[in-house]
Amino acid sequence: MTYLRRYFMEQFIQGQKRTFNLSSCSSQKNEDSIKKIAKQIGFIGDGNMAKAICRGIVNKGLVSYSQLYVSSPYIKNLDVWKQYGARVSTDNSKVAANTDIIFLAVKPHILPEAVEQLCQSDNVDKIKNKLFVSILAGYTLKMLEALLSKFSGCRVIRVMPNTPMMIGEGCTAYCPGNNVSAEDISVVKKILEESGVCEMVPENHINAVTALSGGGPAFVYLMIEALSDGAVKMGLHRDMATKFAVQTVLGAAKMVKVTGKHTGELKDEVCSAGGATIAGIHALEKAGVRGGIMNAIEASARRALELGKTE
Numbered sequence: 001m002t003y004l005r006r007y008f009m010e011q012f013i014q015g016q017k018r019t020f021n022l023s024s025c026s027s028q029k030n031e032d033s034i035k036k037i038a039k040q041i042g043f044i045g046d047g048n049m050a051k052a053i054c055r056g057i058v059n060k061g062l063v064s065y066s067q068l069y070v071s072s073p074y075i076k077n078l079d080v081w082k083q084y085g086a087r088v089s090t091d092n093s094k095v096a097a098n099t100d101i102i103f104l105a106v107k108p109h110i111l112p113e114a115v116e117q118l119c120q121s122d123n124v125d126k127i128k129n130k131l132f133v134s135i136l137a138g139y140t141l142k143m144l145e146a147l148l149s150k151f152s153g154c155r156v157i158r159v160m161p162n163t164p165m166m167i168g169e170g171c172t173a174y175c176p177g178n179n180v181s182a183e184d185i186s187v188v189k190k191i192l193e194e195s196g197v198c199e200m201v202p203e204n205h206i207n208a209v210t211a212l213s214g215g216g217p218a219f220v221y222l223m224i225e226a227l228s229d230g231a232v233k234m235g236l237h238r239d240m241a242t243k244f245a246v247q248t249v250l251g252a253a254k255m256v257k258v259t260g261k262h263t264g265e266l267k268d269e270v271c272s273a274g275g276a277t278i279a280g281i282h283a284l285e286k287a288g289v290r291g292g293i294m295n296a297i298e299a300s301a302r303r304a305l306e307l308g309k310t311e
């Protein structure tokens, strides 16, 4: 078991425990019944992003685990879902046939194989008229609609989520495909909005979104690590350095959001004339940090574009 898988399983279990505690309180129950989505939701692929979405929506009371049906190739890996009441299968077609909304949550290079499994199954007739939600980087609506064309009446919504959905702080963009109804959009939006910010974007913006918010958490983790490393170099203990780096990033992000001020103005409020901060800003500018970050977004968006092409 990889470290990441073990970590997500632990988080997943903790999330479930917290949900159980919350839902035993009556006011939460009332709120839950208002929010609840009366649909069966399928996940083809049970990796990091699928777990983040599921944990986010279960924690918010939108669905219960019994409404989730998850598939991936190794039955052992699905035990954790089963343990909490989700249905599981190694057969993707069972998930697609027995749910209303199907999240495609495999890696891009796996998608043709996963869809082929649906096409070759005995469940083809039962997969008609379904709503598919693709979270894959790179796969355009046109490609997705072509891949799923065997299933008449299928609709597709392309979304780009991120892992902080798991804690209700996600950031997701979505683009509806041809044939989706207002109800399709409304239910998918409800799922995504419940776990953070959610905006509709034109499809030609989705690769930029993939780089910015899809992969962005990784860039921010790296920055937090570097801030902590710098402070350790200057003598702070690691625990404190990381705790302060995290709180500083959180606080700065909230300042931008809450005050609505331009980031340049907020930066100027920190930089005393001839002081310590401007010396640090100078070091960052000399290192080309702004250009480096812009290059990272550009490289990531270009790579996202390539991911839909078969490799």
Ligand SMILES: NC(=O)C1=CN([C@@H]2O[C@H](COP(=O)(O)OP(=O)(O)OC[C@H]3O[C@@H](n4cnc5c(N)ncnc54)[C@H](OP(=O)(O)O)[C@@H]3O)[C@@H](O)[C@H]2O)C=CC1
Residues within 6 Å of the ligand: 044, 045, 046, 047, 048, 049, 050, 071, 072, 073, 074, 077, 092, 105, 106, 107, 108, 110, 113, 114, 135, 136, 137, 160, 161, 162, 163, 214, 215
């Ligand atoms: N991770 C992220 O932050 C984000 C990811 N995405 C997108 O989400 C998708 C999934 O990424 P992520 O969750 O990170 O990837 P993971 O590798 O964590 O998950 C992929 C899952 O697919 C399973 N799988 C492999 N082959 C098949 C198959 N034939 N049928 C069904 N399931 C299969 C894997 O099972 P096993 O492990 O047993 O092989 C695994 O559970 C990608 O397309 C990515 O572009 C989008 C936004 C953010």
Ligand SMILES: O=C(O)[C@@H]1CCC=N1
Residues within 6 Å of the ligand: 137, 210, 214, 215
């Ligand atoms: O790295 C990737 O390709 C995916 C897309 C966004 C986050 N992870």
